[in-house]
Amino acid sequence: MAFSSLYEEKSPFTRDYNAIKATLQSIDDYDKTCLETALHGVNQMVLGEWGNNTACQIVLVTDGSVGIGPMSLKESLSTNNQRMTNNPFPIPFSFPATLHVVCLASQTDLCLQRSKPLYQKLIDLSGYEGSISLPDQLSEAGVISVFHKLAEDIYTSFNGTLKCGNLKSRIMLYPAPFNYTRVTDFDSQTYSVSEIIEVLGFISVNDIGSPMAVSRHLVLHASSNVKDSTAMDTEIDSTYEDESNDEGKTPSFCVLLHGALKVENMAALVSLGDNWFGFIYSWADTKKKSNLMLTLLVPGSDSVPWLGDLNYLGCVEQFDQSCSFPIRPSEKRSYSQNGVVWIRPAGLQSDIQKILRHARKLPEKTQQFYKELNRLRKAAISLGFLELLLALATIFEQECLSLPGNLHPDCAVQLHHAADVLKKTQTQDAKFVITPYLANYNNL
Amino acid sequence: MSFNSLSLNKMYPANHKTVFVLDHTPYFGISCENPIEFEFLKTRGPGCLPIPPFSKSLWTCSFESAIEYCRIVWDLFPQGKLIRFIASDNLAHLINTWSPSQQHLGHITSMMSLIGIPPPVHASNSKMDYTVLHGMKAAIEALSEITDKQQEKMTSDCQTKLINRCRVICITSARDDESMKRLEEIFLNGLIQQNKGAAKSDRLLVIDHCHLVIINTFPVNVESQVSNHPPKNLSPILTTEVHSVKASLVPNKLSSLILEHYDLASTTVTGIPMKEEQNASSSANYDVEIYHASTAHTAILKGNASDSAAIQTQKENHEYQTVTLKWCTPRGTTGSELQNCTSMHRITPVDVNSRPSLCLINFLLNGRSVMLEMPRKTGGKITSHLLAAHGGEIFIHTLCTARSVLEDPPSISEGCGGRVxxxxxxxxxxxxxxxxxxxxxxxxxxxxxxxxxxxxxxxxxxxxxxxxxxxxxxxxxxxxxxxxxxxxxxxxxxxxxxxxxxxxxxxxxxxxxxxxxxxxxxxxxxxxxxxxxxxxxxxxxxxxxxxxxxxxxxxxxxxxxxxxxxxxxxxxxxxxxxxxxxxxxxIGPTKAELDTQRASVIRATTDSPMSPPPLATIAAPFTSRSSGIYSTPKTLLDIFNTQDKSKSRPDFCGRMGDNLVAKLYPNLKTDNDRGPRTEGMEVE
Structure with missing residues (x-):
């Protein structure tokens, strides 16, 4: 068993079969069937242990009753649309989860006839394909066979082919990838991982950064008994020497790819399906063991902003017009624009102080002084903050009075000039630019 | 409810189209009576005359808050979140359209400077019809205009019906609850009228739902007669809410609203070491608050209730919570490996021009990345997030902090082809x-x-x-x-x-x-x-x-x-x-020989230097007792000669220690092999 999906409130996630068995022996009866609370518990528990992007199986074992009264499933579902954000319904879960309901009830149970649609509703809500199963007959054998079937359905491994041009390898992904539904403002689409995962090219790990991953999977070379002969073209048969029965000694493309990616510190961009991409790279969980890892990106060719449209990547040799990573957006963000924000007085104060600092260093800083002054003036006008312009004029005049005597005379001249222009009504045109006062001694 | 309707709830969000209606009537020209004081002026000598007190007008307060809202939205969502501005006095001034080319701050501020301050309260103006209603009407018309994205969706997918949800944020000033109520009703009537017209037109969209947020504001020294009311459904197509706040608090109000409108969350990065401005030798720790999509927090907040309670605090003077995470001084290059990121979102600093913000931003834009730590109740801490810039944009990456299902995975060298x-x-x-x-x-x-x-x-x-x-x-x-x-x-x-x-x-x-x-x-x-x-x-x-x-x-x-x-x-x-x-x-050496020779190569790629030495090199000398017939002096000499030609070849293992006997051709089993080999040795 890969990871235990067996869950009982008293038993943590474990592979210890006996421990599970022991706790199951000591289950007490609950007073009331109250599914919602239990599902909240599931949500909490899985998030705490596995986080919000590990796929889980939830098996709900029930006698087919959904409870009665205010906390019954029926009641819970009917109030689902009126929930406030502080008391949401636990489904859909905060992680990818398939819900499997096993009703240990007779096919003809009347109670079951009523509850079945409600269970189905739960499964629909979860957003993934779950199931409802019933034993053929209410006996130990019947129940065992239901669970056997369920286990077979749930734990199917993903078998596919990893291709890089004509080089291929049968692979298994562990854990098996889920379908992914991407909901954007205008679209909702479900994507599934195709049988054939194809290498499209290579990108340096440094350039990739750390994009968001839908999930990560170990890429394991499928052992030769799973190998099917059709996957091999005759021309590359040479690369598969099956003479040796020892699998470890049969060359595998996976191992070659892993070795080269690790040496070059590169990752392979792969297509997972229609408009869905991923990266394959060498990954080590500890210092010792390293392996081939597949990261599934968010579906769509635009999922990594700094790589641009993944469909528009190519090799330098093939295309004349190429640039390099990362791709920069056409517009700068506010934090790299030196914009004006005066919501907090400190922002305004530091802008004024900057101008005054330049003023004291006139005439060397004439250009900077007027640049900052015009920037402030333009912002004040667009904000309709004309009061500031008058206040600034006053501050300039005050500044003139308090200037130490050893400063260049240009300080006072330019400050007076700036104050005058600020006060004039014509300055209310945003396009007007205050220019330095040309005093004669400047030319001497 | 089926899954389809579930995703429909998430799709077509109201925040695709937002219209700001700003009251530009003469009343908004008045001062908000919140004088601005400059600390640096106070320290001047007593001889200086004080600067006459001045404050922003109601107009300045409301407009600067609105563009701050835009700044945050457009930093976080470069595309698909459209905002329009309408200033309303005796008519509606349309500042921009839905076109992406007009969706940036530069366009809005330069258009606003043309409109200027609200008209003065003159006797000659008294007959003019100054009201925010002009703007409201124009906003409703704007909402039924089709955006590029909507057009694209309509032409590419005819089956699913497009839902036209939108939002209007109106900053105005009303006398009392009665007049506020009338404003809401007039807006609803306007919507109904517009929808009637739009139903007949193919250039206009019916408005399926509008969220009207009214912010009633007034100078700080005034008490308002207007009371708040939480969102209420006035009709199936209109939900309204009213917030009545002093002019100085409009920015804070919009901050908490933006988190709600765009599903954002706040993170305070604490303990950022920064050099003092005055004294470069000492450094102090600063905090920087950033906004980003709330899903960046899902993993840490939903897990352990007591841990998440410990890191969440109420933001001072605001109505929202911020998550405090500790700065980790980066060691080495964190960007050189692929982190396991479960989500990734753009961020923007809340106080974009403050010195600590600029310091953090520049640090990141220069290509370094920062890990953020979260303390645990049980003791210890966990690295939960990564801040990094990519192509001039800064992102917060949520790292996987949970248990991994890939516990103790095998090494690739243990699998198929691993021993080649x-x-x-x-x-x-x-x-x-x-x-x-x-x-x-x-x-x-x-x-x-x-x-x-x-x-x-x-x-x-x-x-x-x-x-x-x-x-x-x-x-x-x-x-x-x-x-x-x-x-x-x-x-x-x-x-x-x-x-x-x-x-x-x-x-x-x-x-x-x-x-x-x-x-x-x-x-x-x-x-x-x-x-x-x-x-x-x-x-x-x-x-x-x-x-x-x-x-x-x-x-x-x-x-x-x-x-x-x-x-x-x-x-x-x-x-x-x-x-x-x-x-x-x-051709060439036998496989076993190759194995020992090249073992170091493959191991170098799969194993780290910490690995134990390869088994093959240890085992080789001992497994070779039985090899007898080819270890003639001539063969050894021949091998010795070849070593001269290719120095890179490892020493013959038989020569490496005392009394060791090496098996030379462990794989020579078939007759086929034997012939050419012996002959070849003699010839060359």
């Missing part, structure tokens, strides 16, 4: 380098193949014949003789000159064969032993033929192949691939 040690890793590295992707502009428009698909077919072309291991090929070990033929032959098209080059290579090989010279595989560190020269040539020709035959892409490719056939007569034209392979197997 002579993979052509260097050659594949070359292939990787040749197929490294960069952003490109498609060369021609008429091609309906995307560039990435062209690379895919290129990869397929370059791997038509590509043996995985060194021992399964001869020609790729004869680079000195055949390069650059393999790289030319895999090209999509080849020039006459390159054809000539290839033919020259073939002719050279013919000459060498005629001169009875052996071929020396060079780059592999191994030497051909025990193979007859003519067999070696035969293998080489067959493999070369295979390579070229697999790459007959154009007429020129065929010319090269023709040249090969003309120059060299294949004795048995039907040499099977298997034969070639069998021959290849006989």
């Amino acid at each position: 040690t002579d993979y052509r890793i260097t050659d594949f590295g070359m292939l990787i380098k040749q197929n490294t992707l960069v952003p490109v502009k498609p060369t021609s428009v008429e091609k309906n193949v995307t560039p990435i698909m062209e690379v895919k077919s290129r990869l397929s072309r370059m791997t038509r014949y590509w043996p995985l291991t060194i021992s399964s090929t001869l020609i790729f070990n004869l680079k000195a003789y055949i390069d650059p033929l393999p790289s030319i032959i895999t090209k999509e098209s080849i020039t006459e000159e390159e054809v000539y080059q290839c033919k020259q290579i073939i002719r050279n090989l013919i000459n060498l064969e005629n001169k009875h010279e052996s071929l020396h595989p060079l780059n592999t560190g191994q030497r051909l032993k025990g193979q007859k020269r003519d067999e070696q040539y035969r293998t080489m020709w067959n493999e070369l033929d295979m390579l070229i035959k697999n790459n007959l892409h154009t007429e020129n490719h065929k010319n090269i192949h023709k040249c090969l056939l003309e120059c060299h007569t294949f004795k048995d034209e039907k040499v099977e691939l298997d034969d070639a392979l069998r021959e290849l197997d006989q």
Whole structure:
């Protein structure tokens, strides 16, 4: 068993079969069937242990009753649309989860006839394909066979082919990838991982950064008994020497790819399906063991902003017009624009102080002084903050009075000039630019 | 409720279209009576006259808050979240359209400076019809205009009905609750009227739902008669809410609203070490608050209730919570490996111009990344997030903090093919380098193949014949003789000159064969032993033929192949691939020898330096007792001689220690092998 999906409130996630068995022996009866609370518990528990992007199986074992009264499933579902954000319904879960309901009830149970649609509703809500199963007959054998079937359905491994041009390898992904539904403002689409995962090219790990991953999977070379002969073209048969029965000694493309990616510190961009991409790279969980890892990106060719449209990547040799990573957006963000924000007085104060600092260093800083002054003036006008312009004029005049005597005379001249222009009504045109006062001694 | 309707709730969010209606009537020209004081002016000498107190107008307060809202939205969502501005006095001033070219701050501020301050309260103005209603009406019209995104959706997908949800944020000032209520009703009537018109038009969209947020504001020294009311559904198509706040608090109000409107959350990065402005030698710790999509927190907040309670605090003077995470001074380069990120979102600093914010931003924009830590109740802390800039944009990455299902995975060397040690890793590295992707502009428009698909077919072309291991090929070990033929032959098209080059290579090989010279595989560190020269040539020709035959892409490719056939007569034209392979197997050192020789290579790629030494090198001397017959002095001498020729080869293991007996040809089992080997030794 890969990871235990067996869950009982008293038993943590474990592979210890006996421990599970022991706790199951000591289950007490609950007073009331109250599914919602239990599902909240599931949500909490899985998030705490596995986080919000590990796929889980939830098996709900029930006698087919959904409870009665205010906390019954029926009641819970009917109030689902009126929930406030502080008391949401636990489904859909905060992680990818398939819900499997096993009703240990007779096919003809009347109670079951009523509850079945409600269970189905739960499964629909979860957003993934779950199931409802019933034993053929209410006996130990019947129940065992239901669970056997369920286990077979749930734990199917993903078998596919990893291709890089004509080089291929049968692979298994562990854990098996889920379908992914991407909901954007205008679209909702479900994507599934195709049988054939194809290498499209290579990108340096440094350039990739750390994009968001839908999930990560170990890429394991499928052992030769799973190998099917059709996957091999005759021309590359040479690369598969099956003479040796020892699998470890049969060359595998996976191992070659892993070795080269690790040496070059590169990752392979792969297509997972229609408009869905991923990266394959060498990954080590500890210092010792390293392996081939597949990261599934968010579906769509635009999922990594700094790589641009993944469909528009190519090799330098093939295309004349190429640039390099990362791709920069056409517009700068506010934090790299030196914009004006005066919501907090400190922002305004530091802008004024900057101008005054330049003023004291006139005439060397004439250009900077007027640049900052015009920037402030333009912002004040667009904000309709004309009061500031008058206040600034006053501050300039005050500044003139308090200037130490050893400063260049240009300080006072330019400050007076700036104050005058600020006060004039014509300055209310945003396009007007205050220019330095040309005093004669400047030319001497 | 089916899954479809569930995703419909998430789709078509109201925040795709937002209209700000700003009251520009004469009332908004009045001061908000919140004088601005400058600390730096207070420290001046007593001789200075005080600056007359001044404050922002109601207009300045409301407009600057609104553009701050836009700044945050457009930083976080460069596309798809559209905001329009309408200023309303005696008519509606439309500041921008839904067109993406007008969706930036520069456009809005320069348009606003043309409109200027609200008209003055003059007697001559009293007859003018100054009201926010003009703006409201214009806003409703704007909401039914189709945006580019909506148009795209409508033309690409006719089946699903587009839902036109939107939001209006109106900053105004009303006398009392009664007049506020009337404003809401007038708005609803306007919506209904507009929808009637839109239903008949194909250029307009029916408004399916509008969220009207009214912010009633007033100078700080005034008490307002208008009371707040939480969202209420006035009709199925209209939800309204009213917030009544003093002018100075409008920015804070909009901050908490933006978190709600765009599903954002706040993180305070604490403990950022920063040099003091005045005293560069000392440093103090600062905090910087950032906004980002709330899902960046899902993993840490939903897990452990007590842990998440400990990191969440109420933000001072605001109505929302912020999550405090600790700055981790980065060690080494964090960007050089792929982190396991479960989500990734753009961020923007809340106080964009403050010194600590600028400091953090510049640190990140300069290419360094920062880990954020979260303390745990149970003691210890956990690295939960990563801040990093990519292409001038800063992102918060949520790292996986939970238990992994990949506990104790096997090493790749334990799986299939894991013990093969002579993979052509260097050659594949070359292939990787040749197929490294960069952003490109498609060369021609008429091609309906995307560039990435062209690379895919290129990869397929370059791997038509590509043996995985060194021992399964001869020609790729004869680079000195055949390069650059393999790289030319895999090209999509080849020039006459390159054809000539290839033919020259073939002719050279013919000459060498005629001169009875052996071929020396060079780059592999191994030497051909025990193979007859003519067999070696035969293998080489067959493999070369295979390579070229697999790459007959154009007429020129065929010319090269023709040249090969003309120059060299294949004795048995039907040499099977298997034969070639069998021959290849006989070339060079035996497999076991290769294993020990190249073990270090493969181990270097799969294992770290911490790994224990390879078993093979330890075991080899002891497993070789029984090898007897070939350890004649002559053979040893021969091996000694070869070492002179290729220094890179590891020392013969029999020579490495005292009294050790080495098994020389552990894999020599078949008669087939024996013949050529012994003979070869004598000849060369």
